[in-house]
Amino acid sequence: MEASLAELKQRLAEITDLGRAQYVLAWDMDVWMPPSGASARAAQLATLEAVVHERQVDDRIGELLDELEPYAKSLPEDSDDACLIRVARRNWERLRRIPTELAAKLAKIQAESHHAWVKAREESDFSAFRPWLEQVIELRRRYIECFAPYDDPYDVLLDDYEEGTRTVDVRAVFARLEPELTALVAEHAAEANEDDFMTGSYPVDAQEALSRELIERFGATWDAFRLDRTVHPFETTFGLGDIRLTTRYSDDDFQSLFTAMHECGHGLYERGISPSLERTPLCRGASYALHESQSRLWENIVGRSLPFWRWFYPRVQESFPGELGSVSLERFHRAVNRARRSFIRVDADETSYGLHIMLRFELEQELVSGRLAVKDLPEAWSSRFRELVGLEVPNDRLGVLQDAHWSGGSLGYFPTYLLGSVLSVQIWEKARETITDVDEQIERGDFSELHGWLRENLYALGSKFTPQETIERVVGGPIDPEPYLRYLREKLRALATA
Amino acid sequence: MEASLAELKQRLAEITDLGRAQYVLAWDMDVWMPPSGASARAAQLATLEAVVHERQVDDRIGELLDELEPYAKSLPEDSDDACLIRVARRNWERLRRIPTELAAKLAKIQAESHHAWVKAREESDFSAFRPWLEQVIELRRRYIECFAPYDDPYDVLLDDYEEGTRTVDVRAVFARLEPELTALVAEHAAEANEDDFMTGSYPVDAQEALSRELIERFGATWDAFRLDRTVHPFETTFGLGDIRLTTRYSDDDFQSLFTAMHECGHGLYERGISPSLERTPLCRGASYALHESQSRLWENIVGRSLPFWRWFYPRVQESFPGELGSVSLERFHRAVNRARRSFIRVDADETSYGLHIMLRFELEQELVSGRLAVKDLPEAWSSRFRELVGLEVPNDRLGVLQDAHWSGGSLGYFPTYLLGSVLSVQIWEKARETITDVDEQIERGDFSELHGWLRENLYALGSKFTPQETIERVVGGPIDPEPYLRYLREKLRALATA
Numbered sequence: 003m004e005a006s007l008a009e010l011k012q013r014l015a016e017i018t019d020l021g022r023a024q025y026v027l028a029w030d031m032d033v034w035m036p037p038s039g040a041s042a043r044a045a046q047l048a049t050l051e052a053v054v055h056e057r058q059v060d061d062r063i064g065e066l067l068d069e070l071e072p073y074a075k076s077l078p079e080d081s082d083d084a085c086l087i088r089v090a091r092r093n094w095e096r097l098r099r100i101p102t103e104l105a106a107k108l109a110k111i112q113a114e115s116h117h118a119w120v121k122a123r124e125e126s127d128f129s130a131f132r133p134w135l136e137q138v139i140e141l142r143r144r145y146i147e148c149f150a151p152y153d154d155p156y157d158v159l160l161d162d163y164e165e166g167t168r169t170v171d172v173r174a175v176f177a178r179l180e181p182e183l184t185a186l187v188a189e190h191a192a193e194a195n196e197d198d199f200m201t202g203s204y205p206v207d208a209q210e211a212l213s214r215e216l217i218e219r220f221g222a223t224w225d226a227f228r229l230d231r232t233v234h235p236f237e238t239t240f241g242l243g244d245i246r247l248t249t250r251y252s253d254d255d256f257q258s259l260f261t262a263m264h265e266c267g268h269g270l271y272e273r274g275i276s277p278s279l280e281r282t283p284l285c286r287g288a289s290y291a292l293h294e295s296q297s298r299l300w301e302n303i304v305g306r307s308l309p310f311w312r313w314f315y316p317r318v319q320e321s322f323p324g325e326l327g328s329v330s331l332e333r334f335h336r337a338v339n340r341a342r343r344s345f346i347r348v349d350a351d352e353t354s355y356g357l358h359i360m361l362r363f364e365l366e367q368e369l370v371s372g373r374l375a376v377k378d379l380p381e382a383w384s385s386r387f388r389e390l391v392g393l394e395v396p397n398d399r400l401g402v403l404q405d406a407h408w409s410g411g412s413l414g415y416f417p418t419y420l421l422g423s424v425l426s427v428q429i430w431e432k433a434r435e436t437i438t439d440v441d442e443q444i445e446r447g448d449f450s451e452l453h454g455w456l457r458e459n460l461y462a463l464g465s466k467f468t469p470q471e472t473i474e475r476v477v478g479g480p481i482d483p484e485p486y487l488r489y490l491r492e493k494l495r496a497l498a499t500a
Numbered sequence: 501m502e503a504s505l506a507e508l509k510q511r512l513a514e515i516t517d518l519g520r521a522q523y524v525l526a527w528d529m530d531v532w533m534p535p536s537g538a539s540a541r542a543a544q545l546a547t548l549e550a551v552v553h554e555r556q557v558d559d560r561i562g563e564l565l566d567e568l569e570p571y572a573k574s575l576p577e578d579s580d581d582a583c584l585i586r587v588a589r590r591n592w593e594r595l596r597r598i599p600t601e602l603a604a605k606l607a608k609i610q611a612e613s614h615h616a617w618v619k620a621r622e623e624s625d626f627s628a629f630r631p632w633l634e635q636v637i638e639l640r641r642r643y644i645e646c647f648a649p650y651d652d653p654y655d656v657l658l659d660d661y662e663e664g665t666r667t668v669d670v671r672a673v674f675a676r677l678e679p680e681l682t683a684l685v686a687e688h689a690a691e692a693n694e695d696d697f698m699t700g701s702y703p704v705d706a707q708e709a710l711s712r713e714l715i716e717r718f719g720a721t722w723d724a725f726r727l728d729r730t731v732h733p734f735e736t737t738f739g740l741g742d743i744r745l746t747t748r749y750s751d752d753d754f755q756s757l758f759t760a761m762h763e764c765g766h767g768l769y770e771r772g773i774s775p776s777l778e779r780t781p782l783c784r785g786a787s788y789a790l791h792e793s794q795s796r797l798w799e800n801i802v803g804r805s806l807p808f809w810r811w812f813y814p815r816v817q818e819s820f821p822g823e824l825g826s827v828s829l830e831r832f833h834r835a836v837n838r839a840r841r842s843f844i845r846v847d848a849d850e851t852s853y854g855l856h857i858m859l860r861f862e863l864e865q866e867l868v869s870g871r872l873a874v875k876d877l878p879e880a881w882s883s884r885f886r887e888l889v890g891l892e893v894p895n896d897r898l899g900v901l902q903d904a905h906w907s908g909g910s911l912g913y914f915p916t917y918l919l920g921s922v923l924s925v926q927i928w929e930k931a932r933e934t935i936t937d938v939d940e941q942i943e944r945g946d947f948s949e950l951h952g953w954l955r956e957n958l959y960a961l962g963s964k965f966t967p968q969e970t971i972e973r974v975v976g977g978p979i980d981p982e983p984y985l986r987y988l989r990e991k992l993r994a995l996a997t998a
Contacts, residue, residue: 019540019546023521035742036741036742036743039724041741042517042739045517049521053551225534226534227534240540244541
């Protein structure tokens with residue numbers, strides 16, 4: 003039994019190593035790779051994917067899991083080993099359904115397609131990206147068929163990001179949110195140019211210095227974190243001591259501060275996973291929505307709050323005296339929280355953000371089911387965007403080409419962003435029950451107790467438990483859109499009457 | 501036959517991909533990785549090494565090679581396929597001798613040991629690095645035993661860098677060079693402070709701009725090259741369209757210009773390999789000495805010549821007017837060519853450089869044979885350095901800890917640097933026979949014909965042929981120290997009488 007467990011752990015550790023090697027190659031591809039390196043890199047990623055997949059689905063893992071079944075049953079359900087065996091079995095059974103050849107093709111097309119997307123986005127030309135997206139969708143359909151029978155083809159995709167969450171569950175949450183968010187946007191949306199200082203001259207060096215200062219204060223340390231630049235910001239983990247955040251800067255706004263706090267939230271989650279789970283499949287956040295709950299918690303609930311800006315706004319004013327010297331704290335705080343109609347999801351305010359997600363959730367389902375052809379996607383995007391957000395999309399760059407996800411084959415990912423926003427408020431309210439003076443702490447720039455609570459109650463668990471169990475453990479109940487709606491309503495009301 | 505060839509090529513392509521994935525991880529480790537990432541990275545490199553090794557020694561490759569033997573014999577000897585099959589057989593037979601477990605251990609210890617070296621070097625403390633080096637040497641001895649019987653244990657190490665070159669061959673070349681180089685240094689070595697402008701205030705940004713300008717002019721293009729910073733500069737290839745150069749800057753000298761030209765020479769070699777060899781084991785320089793011949797050719801023969809500085813010195817003066825505004829071209833040219841006694845190999849002038857190599861060549865042989873214990877290495881270094889170069893080594897940082905090679909397990913590598921210097925002059929003289937006005941071209945900052953000649957006659961070949969065959973093809977004879985000695989003597993004489 004001990005030998006089997008050791009062998010299983012060794013195999014899983016090696017699979018983790020190889021997966022992280024893929025992350026390193028993908029990160030380099032986005033951050034540093036010169037363009038002529040694309041085809042060789044695509045080949046490397048495809049080969050690595052084939053190697054990883056082959057090892058993941060090795061018969062021997064199934065044998066070891068069978069041998070270890072009695073041992074697992076003898077353990078407390080929440081022990082590391084019991085959780086490891088459960089997750090390893092789920093992964094193995096799931097991946098056994100995907101032919102190695104399909105996995106390699108997906109990895110290769112996604113790398114190439116990503117490169118095509120970068121170029122198409124620069125040129126705001128969907129037609130250049132269309133053939134790639136068609137291939138991605140086609141391969142994703144083949145992927146879905148590996149999991150037949152299913153209730154909804156989209157369930158299969160969702161399950162890669164949110165184990166056990168079904169399309170109908172998401173629809174239920176979103177159906178509750180849609181009319182409320184639409185009404186809030188209608189009631190509170192800013193007039194054009196109301197907050198003129200939101201664009202201006204914001205030198206990138208100063209933004210980078212502020213970003214670094216913020217994530218240090220939140221609890222990131224440079225012995226284990228990096229912050230680099232990419233077209234599309236993300237967080238990736240090469241080891242519990244090697245967390246890579248990426249961000250982007252524009253010299254005419256200061257959105258990068260929120261991007262840095264967002265990616266830092268992801269990074270703190272990963273960095274906080276119990277070291278006992280290193281090099282195991284439990285060594286990651288419990289789900290994409292839970293991950294997003296942490297990026298959103300740090301970016302929005304903390305990072306757009308009045309106590310936070312009471313602490314940090316003077317530093318920002320110092321850095322941009324020409325633009326913000328005469329802008330009051332209250333005006334600034336209102337501007338960074340105001341509901342607005344806008345084109346770009348990642349720059350959207352908290353209230354309208356959900357509408358951007360619903361759009362993608364609907365279009366993805368239609369693409370996958372075949373109800374929508376890729377060639378008709380830009381038009382469908384425009385038409386649905388008009389209904390949801392109330393704006394005319396002027397070009398592909400500000401519309402259908404804005405996100406990297408589809409180019410990377412990530413369908414089923416978007417809804418987790420909004421589920422994460424919903425969860426972030428539930429988790430925040432729970433943390434507040436214990437840390438009753440958290441607002442005062444934040445106003446002093448002290449985030450250590452909050453960070454500690456989150457680490458202890460959520461981060462350390464890694465993915466030992468299912469998303470549902472994890473949520474239950476942290477907040478004492480299931481996902482619930484009401485606290486999120488209440489939070490938005492109260493915030494917008496306070497801003498309106500301030 | 502066709503199916504076997506296709507399968508062999510596919511397997512070799514995947515091995516190439518995985519090897520390049522290792523390079524990406526190693527490059528990131530040196531260029532960007534935060535320190536707490538070291539242990540996870542070491543595990544990733546070890547796992548990848550095991551995967552690569554397993555694939556390299558797969559029985560199936562031997563079967564395919566046997567099946568393809570008649571086909572290979574039917575081909576012209578210099579055809580890509582015949583060369584591929586020859587090199588694949590050599591690699592397979594060689595690697596079959598190394599147990600997978602030993603290969604993985606070597607990869608892991610080398611990654612960890614490299615990290616220990618970086619720290620020990622910073623602190624100039626050999627004792628902190630000693631236990632790591634002891635393990636490296638021990639594993640290297642086990643490696644050597646895999647190739648028993650051998651004439652000289654060092655032959656085994658050398659063969660990894662210079663196929664077919666034996667320790668006695670190196671000794672013969674070095675024995676011819678040693679008294680001559682010693683005499684040249686004794687005759688021409690500069691007095692202290694003679695070239696006081698060699699140190700001064702040289703802002704790093706300006707050095708970087710000049711480095712980039714130079715390598716662009718040499719023929720590197722940014723769609724396929726990068727230049728980043730590391731402790732120890734190197735070149736690494738992720739694909740024929742993805743060449744990574746690294747360099748280092750010190751704000752009190754301008755050595756970085758020579759480092760950039762040096763690494764660029766390596767990069768141009770790799771970038772010039774025939775695209776038909778991409779993703780095969782032929783897709784690399786023919787040997788380490790031939791590689792070094794190109795870094796040395798661009799750095800020294802071109803980059804320290806009077807025609808070169810007639811072209812480029814005004815640009816350097818413009819960048820550093822305070823330090824160099826009143827230094828004449830002749831004085832500058834003499835200074836960057838002058839023989840000097842110094843501690844650091846990579847900063848050494850062309851003449852004394854060989855003595856630094858001989859030191860390492862001797863110590864490596866003694867370490868490997870056991871005649872020298874690791875604990876006695878600093879003392880042996882100091883004593884032999886005194887004899888060869890005539891200086892007292894003041895500390896480990898300026899002595900035994902200066903190079904990264906041993907920490908990475910690279911024993912047998914150093915002699916190729918001097919062999920490369922020797923070859924660089926032979927190749928240069930051959931190129932000059934065709935491009936009779938190369939000096940005039942260089943004086944105009946035009947390197948295209950030289951680059952073209954080298955690409956056509958050397959770079960494009962990759963490692964289709966053995967080092968000896970490649971040398972024969974390019975210069976029409978074997979390695980010969982006489983042109984190198986003549987080159988040094990003439991240069992130093994001209995400087996002395998200028």
